[in-house]
Amino acid sequence: MRALGGNPRGAAEALTIPAGALAVSLILFGIFVAFAGANPLAVYQTIYSGAFGTWFSWQNTLQRAAPLMLTALCTALPAQLGLIVIGGEGALVIGAVATVAIASVVPALPPPAVVAAMLLAGIGAGGLWIALAGGLRHYRGVNETISSLLLNYIAIALMNHLVTGPMRDPAIVHRPSSWPIGERNMIGLIPGMDVHWGLVFGVVACVATWVLMQHTVFGFAARIVGGNGRAARMAGLSVGRLALVTCFIAGGAAGLAGMTEIAAVHGRASSSLVVGYGYTGILVAFLARQNPLAVIPVAVLLGGLEASGGLLQRWHDLPDASVQVMRGIIFLVILASEPLYGRFRVFQPAPAFEPDGVLRQEPA
Amino acid sequence: MKPSQSGISRRTVLKMIAAAGATGAAASLRVPRASGAAALVVGAAYVGPKDDYGWNQGHAQGVAALKKIDGVKVVEEENVPETIQVQKTMESMVNLDGAGLIFATSFGYWEHMLKVAAKYPKVQFLHAAPTVWKEGMPTNAGSYNGYIDEAQYIAGIVAGYTSKSGKLGFVGAKPYPASLRNINSFTLGARVVNPKATTQVIFTGDWVLPVKEAEAVNSLADQSIDVVTCHVDSPKVVIETAEKRGIYSSGYHVNQSALAPKRYLGGAEWNWEKVYTDYVKWLREGKSWPHLLRGGLKEGIVRNAPYGRPVSERARKHADSARAKFMDGTFVIYNGPLKDNSGKTVIAAGKAHGQTDVWLESMDWLVEGVIGSTRS
Numbered sequence: 001m002r003a004l005g006g007n008p009r010g011a012a013e014a015l016t017i018p019a020g021a022l023a024v025s026l027i028l029f030g031i032f033v034a035f036a037g038a039n040p041l042a043v044y045q046t047i048y049s050g051a052f053g054t055w056f057s058w059q060n061t062l063q064r065a066a067p068l069m070l071t072a073l074c075t076a077l078p079a080q081l082g083l084i085v086i087g088g089e090g091a092l093v094i095g096a097v098a099t100v101a102i103a104s105v106v107p108a109l110p111p112p113a114v115v116a117a118m119l120l121a122g123i124g125a126g127g128l129w130i131a132l133a134g135g136l137r138h139y140r141g142v143n144e145t146i147s148s149l150l151l152n153y154i155a156i157a158l159m160n161h162l163v164t165g166p167m168r169d170p171a172i173v174h175r176p177s178s179w180p181i182g183e184r185n186m187i188g189l190i191p192g193m194d195v196h197w198g199l200v201f202g203v204v205a206c207v208a209t210w211v212l213m214q215h216t217v218f219g220f221a222a223r224i225v226g227g228n229g230r231a232a233r234m235a236g237l238s239v240g241r242l243a244l245v246t247c248f249i250a251g252g253a254a255g256l257a258g259m260t261e262i263a264a265v266h267g268r269a270s271s272s273l274v275v276g277y278g279y280t281g282i283l284v285a286f287l288a289r290q291n292p293l294a295v296i297p298v299a300v301l302l303g304g305l306e307a308s309g310g311l312l313q314r315w316h317d318l319p320d321a322s323v324q325v326m327r328g329i330i331f332l333v334i335l336a337s338e339p340l341y342g343r344f345r346v347f348q349p350a351p352a353f354e355p356d357g358v359l360r361q362e363p364a
Numbered sequence: 365m366k367p368s369q370s371g372i373s374r375r376t377v378l379k380m381i382a383a384a385g386a387t388g389a390a391a392s393l394r395v396p397r398a399s400g401a402a403a404l405v406v407g408a409a410y411v412g413p414k415d416d417y418g419w420n421q422g423h424a425q426g427v428a429a430l431k432k433i434d435g436v437k438v439v440e441e442e443n444v445p446e447t448i449q450v451q452k453t454m455e456s457m458v459n460l461d462g463a464g465l466i467f468a469t470s471f472g473y474w475e476h477m478l479k480v481a482a483k484y485p486k487v488q489f490l491h492a493a494p495t496v497w498k499e500g501m502p503t504n505a506g507s508y509n510g511y512i513d514e515a516q517y518i519a520g521i522v523a524g525y526t527s528k529s530g531k532l533g534f535v536g537a538k539p540y541p542a543s544l545r546n547i548n549s550f551t552l553g554a555r556v557v558n559p560k561a562t563t564q565v566i567f568t569g570d571w572v573l574p575v576k577e578a579e580a581v582n583s584l585a586d587q588s589i590d591v592v593t594c595h596v597d598s599p600k601v602v603i604e605t606a607e608k609r610g611i612y613s614s615g616y617h618v619n620q621s622a623l624a625p626k627r628y629l630g631g632a633e634w635n636w637e638k639v640y641t642d643y644v645k646w647l648r649e650g651k652s653w654p655h656l657l658r659g660g661l662k663e664g665i666v667r668n669a670p671y672g673r674p675v676s677e678r679a680r681k682h683a684d685s686a687r688a689k690f691m692d693g694t695f696v697i698y699n700g701p702l703k704d705n706s707g708k709t710v711i712a713a714g715k716a717h718g719q720t721d722v723w724l725e726s727m728d729w730l731v732e733g734v735i736g737s738t739r740s
Contacts, residue, residue, distance in 0.1 A: 049460070050456070050460070053460075054459065054460070056455065056456070056459040056460070057456075057460070060452050060455075060456060063448070063452065064452075174471045174472060174538075174540060175446070175471075175472055265447065265448045266447070266448075272445065272446055272447045272472070275445050275447060275449070307452070307456075310441045310444075310452075310453050310456055311456070311460065313440065313441045313442065314407075314439040314440065314441055314457070314461065315439075320413070320441075320442050320443040
């Protein structure tokens with residue numbers, strides 16, 4: 001089966017190790033909450049109730065998972081080329097600012113056209129933002145991790161400047177905010193659900209980029225660059241173009257998250273946009289082993305953890321930072337589990353040749 | 365970083381989902397609710413930490429008073445951002461805790477709260493801020509706030525007596541009307557005692573900026589200002605820095621005397637304990653309750669901290685007599701003629717704006733004696 005990447009055991013490995021790491025993280029978190037005076041088993045149950053226990057919890061989880069899927073792609077896609085981009089937060093903010101800006105340029109158009117313009121603006125602005133990091137890497141040799149991190153600060157500072165100055169709506173006194181995109185241009189909720197359209201965008205983007213990376217020549221070329229950049233160049237692949245396009249798509253995903261935050265949630269840009277979706281997205285991408293399809297369940301899982309954070313406070317009197325502690329533990333354990341890949345015999349493909357050099361016959 | 369080594373098949377995804385479902389089934393669902401049918405669950409959302417020595421702690425103290433009432437269960441959540449997350453927090457309190465009354469205690473929660481209130485008409489939602497509930501808004505929503513500038517006026521009297529240089533300082537977050545009202549009332553109080561007194565204002569730009577707040581106090585102290593007060597979310601840094609610099613401080617939101625045992629003069633505080641117990645009482649008795657609640661010293665919504673050690677006997681007497689006038693409702697702070705700090709008359713002679721006058725809630729000027737500008 002082509003989707004398995006030719007090796008079912010490898011897929012099992014890619015599933016078992018992160019799952020094991022998650023289990024270890026939960027045990028460590030249990031020890032932490034025990035020290036904080038709560039019963040770990042009751043805490044686990046609360047996390048489950050808050051994340052997946054009721055239809056309300058599910059909707060809460062999915063709502064939080066939606067932006068995480070998109071910001072996770074911002075890290076997961078460049079990772080196919082071996083680039084570590086952590087600029088999701090900045091791309092989200094820039095996408096959001098561009099969304100507000102375009103909505104004010106074309107206010108007279110019918111709402112569907114405005115929404116289309118906002119989609120293009122959000123994706124385009126976010127895409128260019130991360131393509132900037134990709135370009136700096138390719139043409140100037142600037143480390144893309146550092147530059148994308150710094151671009152986050154620039155994006156947030158730029159937004160703060162715009163919402164306190166040129167784009168400020170003077171009617172909002174408490175928190176400097178941009179002018180609104182208008183109630184009629186809001187995209188609202190998925191019918192029958194209390195979750196906004198960002199969830200659909202997220203799932204579609206994850207599936208589409210997975211197809212792009214696994215089932216197209218472009219994706220194949222990108223993964224070859226990731227495997228060995230020099231060899232790819234020798235083979236005549238246009239490494240720079242691949243890097244720029246991939247970074248553009250990655251940033252576009254995060255920019256789309258910003259567009260959704262504006263068009264489905266806030267209606268205007270302000271510092272309320274900066275709540276760490278970009279950074280949690282990095283965690284999602286690593287937990288998903290940079291696989292765009294695996295990003296979907298992982299984002300739901302992380303969204304669920306966030307959704308249950310309030311209950312940890314309300315039912316167990318745990319500090320608000322508990323969820324951050326849990327996220328931190330998960331991230332560390334996931335990184336620490338990285339060297340385990342390839343260590344377990346059971347996951348290794350059976351050697352094609354027996355030691356005596358005879359071609360081994362696989363049972364059909 | 366290695367690239368993705370393998371895709372994930374439909375089968376493995378299904379397996380993943382099945383595994384997640386199995387874990388779910390194993391954990392039986394238990395949603396704790398308040399015992400007894402008559403129990404009222406009260407939810408409270410705070411924008412910052414409950415122990416910030418400031419705005420959030422004031423509300424947490426009010427909510428803590430509810431815990432002592434029989435048949436009332438309290439659920440609290442701190443550090444809830446003013447985004448869709450606060451909607452989810454409130455809905456979660458309704459759906460998972462069975463909350464019947466929710467206090468949304470930050471300015472930016474207002475629009476979110478109105479949306480949630482429209483969705484859950486059986487639950488009461490109350491917002492703490494100078495927001496105004498109007499006819500046509502959900503009838504299960506309301507807003508409450510206090511005229512804390514009355515307490516600031518009294519703190520100004522105390523500051524006027526205590527300051528040797530006649531130079532006072534005020535660390536503000538943003539030049540928004542409620543802050544300007546505090547600054548002006550504080551200054552007017554001080555100038556009753558010392559007509560030459562001035563208040564230097566520094567706006568930091570946001571509600572929680574500890575580093576800028578410390579810088580502001582240091583800069584004020586360097587200008588031989590010897591009493592500072594503030595309107596920021598957490599006055600902790602302001603009060604501590606003032607104590608360190610050897611200047612007097614007047615608190616805000618809650619009692620910060622523990623932070624500056626030597627030079628704390630008292631200050632303006634909220635009394636949410638009263639507001640919250642009242643609301644719970646009205647609700648449980650099934651009475652109609654005010655959708656728009658305002659009040660000052662007389663109504664018991666605000667109060668002054670006990671006088672600190674440095675406050676002289678004369679200052680205490682004067683401040684007490686001013687408070688008595690507030691309590692019997694005869695005193696008006698904004699009484700003409702009053703000029704702003706550019707010399708323009710803002711309230712003509714013979715004109716008075718009582719506390720309930722909504723004109724005061726859109727204040728955009730600084731009174732004569734204030735050094736600074738509303739442009740932050």
